[in-house]
Amino acid sequence: TQLLEQSPQFLSIQEGENLTVYCNSSSVFSSLQWYRQEPGEGPVLLVTVVTGGEVKKLKRLTFQFGDARKDSSLHITAAQPGDTGLYLCAGGTTDSWGKLQFGAGTQVVVTP
Amino acid sequence: DAGITQSPRHKVTETGTPVTLRCHQTENHRYMYWYRQDPGHGLRLIHYSYGVKDTDKGEVSDGYSVSRSKTEDFLLTLESATSSQTSVYFCAINRVEGHEQYFGPGTRLTVT
Numbered sequence: 001t002q003l004l005e006q007s008p009q010f011l012s013i014q015e016g017e018n019l020t021v022y023c024n025s026s027s028v029f030s031s032l033q034w035y036r037q038e039p040g041e042g043p044v045l046l047v048t049v050v051t052g053g054e055v056k057k058l059k060r061l062t063f064q065f066g067d068a069r070k071d072s073s074l075h076i077t078a079a080q081p082g083d084t085g086l087y088l089c090a091g092g093t094t095d096s097w098g099k100l101q102f103g104a105g106t107q108v109v110v111t112p
Numbered sequence: 113d114a115g116i117t118q119s120p121r122h123k124v125t126e127t128g129t130p131v132t133l134r135c136h137q138t139e140n141h142r143y144m145y146w147y148r149q150d151p152g153h154g155l156r157l158i159h160y161s162y163g164v165k166d167t168d169k170g171e172v173s174d175g176y177s178v179s180r181s182k183t184e185d186f187l188l189t190l191e192s193a194t195s196s197q198t199s200v201y202f203c204a205i206n207r208v209e210g211h212e213q214y215f216g217p218g219t220r221l222t223v224t
Contacts, residue, residue: 031211042116042202042215043155088154092211098143098162099170100211104154 003027004091006103013079013110021074021106023089030094032065032072037086037105079110115139116216118203124222131190133219135203137183143206144186145213146170146178148199155202161186193223 007022023032031050035043047056049065049072056063060083062075076083086107090100115138125131135144143162147155147170157170159178167178175197179187190197203216 033212035215040218042204042217045212045214048212090155090211090213098206098211099157099160100213102147102154102156104152 003101004089004103006087006089006106008106009104010107011109013108015080015110015112016078019076019079019108021087021108022071023073023103024071025091025101026070027091027093027101028069029091030069031092032069033090033092033100034063034072034074035088035090037088038084043086043088076108079108081110081112084108084110116203116205116214118201118216118219120219121217122220124224125193126224127194128192131193131221133188133201133203133221135186135188135216137186137205139205140183141205141207142183144180145204145206146176146186146188147202147204148172148197149202149218150199158188158201190221193221195223197221198223 003025005024013019033048034046036046037043047063052067052069054065060077064073086105088105089103092100117136119134145160146158149155156172158172158176159170161167161180177189201219204213206213
């Protein structure tokens with residue numbers, strides 16, 4: 001059972017366009033992470049959000065944690081080919097410390 | 113770089129043979145994890161360890177066993193490999209600060 005639903009599953013855009021990836025759940029999470037994975041490599045942590053309503057920015061990437069801590073979004077402004085990759089969200093709860101639930105991922109392709 | 117290595121990086125084996133994958137970390141972290149990654153499923157937890165000789169099952173543990181005799185090494189064993197265990201396997205560690213996990217480069221296992 002996938003507790004974290006990511007949408008869309010696949011996104012193909014042109015360089016310079018904006019995109020948003022969503023991560024939704026019926027569960028409340030104490031923290032939520034976003035990872036990016038490139039082919040043949042392991043996921044790399046981008047950001048952690050822990051407070052409901054929190055917004056974090058990492059250069060052209062903006063991450064938001066929902067007020068109820070059940071959902072999150074990742075927005076990329078002016079996407080570049082280097083943003084291409086599989087984006088994964090993962091949530092942790094206080095009663096399962098150290099264990100994460102992962103979404104199935106969103107494959108983003110940015111073409112020049 | 114979380115100082116995580118996995119070996120082998122690629123392996124092809126036949127159905128019914130035993131296979132052991134190794135995860136090695138250099139930073140003395142207490143928590144270590146084994147995941148498998150399959151298209152459409154994201155990352156699914158197989159087993160995890162919270163210390164030497166302390167391990168527990170994840171959501172897809174059937175057909176897998178683990179051992180941790182030293183802090184730095186976490187071994188995943190497929191006692192009798194099946195074609196359904198063809199996958200990419202990732203090891204991860206959890207730093208003390210929270211749920212954030214850091215991943216190794218992965219092992220691509222093919223069972224023929």
